[in-house]
Amino acid sequence: MAKFQDPHHAPDSARTVTDHQPDVADRTIGSIIAETRNLTADQVERVLQHQKAKGIRFGEAAIALGYASTDDVLFALSQQFHYPYAAEAQRKASPELVALNAPFGVQAESFRAIRSQIMMRLFNEGQDRRALAIVSPDAGDGKTFFSANLAVTLAQLGGRTLLVDADMRGPRQHAVFGVDNTAGLSGILSGRAEAKVIQQVPGVSSLFVLPVGITPPNPLELVERPAFGLLVRELLSKFDHVVVDTPAAQYGSDSAVIAARCGAALVVARQNKSQVVSLQDLVANLAETPAQLAGVIFNEF
Numbered sequence: 001m002a003k004f005q006d007p008h009h010a011p012d013s014a015r016t017v018t019d020h021q022p023d024v025a026d027r028t029i030g031s032i033i034a035e036t037r038n039l040t041a042d043q044v045e046r047v048l049q050h051q052k053a054k055g056i057r058f059g060e061a062a063i064a065l066g067y068a069s070t071d072d073v074l075f076a077l078s079q080q081f082h083y084p085y086a087a088e089a090q091r092k093a094s095p096e097l098v099a100l101n102a103p104f105g106v107q108a109e110s111f112r113a114i115r116s117q118i119m120m121r122l123f124n125e126g127q128d129r130r131a132l133a134i135v136s137p138d139a140g141d142g143k144t145f146f147s148a149n150l151a152v153t154l155a156q157l158g159g160r161t162l163l164v165d166a167d168m169r170g171p172r173q174h175a176v177f178g179v180d181n182t183a184g185l186s187g188i189l190s191g192r193a194e195a196k197v198i199q200q201v202p203g204v205s206s207l208f209v210l211p212v213g214i215t216p217p218n219p220l221e222l223v224e225r226p227a228f229g230l231l232v233r234e235l236l237s238k239f240d241h242v243v244v245d246t247p248a249a250q251y252g253s254d255s256a257v258i259a260a261r262c263g264a265a266l267v268v269a270r271q272n273k274s275q276v277v278s279l280q281d282l283v284a285n286l287a288e289t290p291a292q293l294a295g296v297i298f299n300e301f
Contacts, residue, residue, distance in 0.1 A: 121294050133255065134150070134266055151163035164185060171211065185211070223254055244258060246258045266295055267283060
């Protein structure tokens with residue numbers, strides 16, 4: 001079980017900056033920094049001389065001379081290795097997206113470790129394809145935070161990843177990622193024809209979000225209809241990974257129904273807040289569904 005620290009509330013937008021041109025990986029860190037900071041030939045020469053004199057990397061030399069920042073170096077690394085990394089202004093807009101805001105940090109590394117465990121448990125060769133429902137006992141457990149960052153780390157593997165916001169009682173993923181929420185899951189399950197319900201996250205070519213759309217008055221009935229199970233199967237045929245955010249169990253049986261349709265579930269609880277009885281009840285309810293329980297995560301605030 002892993003612990004995470006969830007930043008305070010989420011915000012409006014979380015666009016990222018990355019470059020997927022095939023020649024980026026062939027460029028040096030120095031050339032990327034020079035282009036990003038518009039360094040002159042004379043400035044680049046000074047950096048190279050300082051680099052040689054001190055026996056350090058180009059980025060370290062540029063920082064020492066005041067021609068670049070640590071953020072510039074991290075951005076250059078993300079460009080070179082096709083690794084999505086949010087720009088400074090975008091990090092401030094959405095502090096919850098730690099896997100994009102600080103992809104080389106401790107929290108992002110924890111998410112990657114959990115991603116590895118999930119991949120080994122749920123996505124072994126020969127196993128049936130499953131979507132992964134993220135469930136929690138109570139509101140405020142950090143389920144949306146966890147779902148968003150897990151989806152980011154799955155997308156960073158390169159496979160097409162879809163994050164579905166099925167929390168039709170209190171949706172937030174559209175705000176976390178800064179995508180439009182005028183149409184989405186509720187419209188699909190209600191039988192309405194809506195365009196562009198699945199939206200690509202800007203700057204992360206392999207990550208997509210299906211928001212809730214209009215918050216419906218009958219969320220449980222919508223996920224209990226056969227249409228939801230059919231939709232999940234259709235999405236699994238089009239995406240390599242499907243992560244589904246769900247309402248907290250305190251609001252009803254939505255999460256258990258969604259987990260059953262997805263085929264797998266991961267429980268998120270909040271350290272020093274979640275009641276053992278509530279957690280036991282949730283796990284027991286999931287055990288009565290066809291969903292495979294991938295594990296339990298304790299989120300540290």
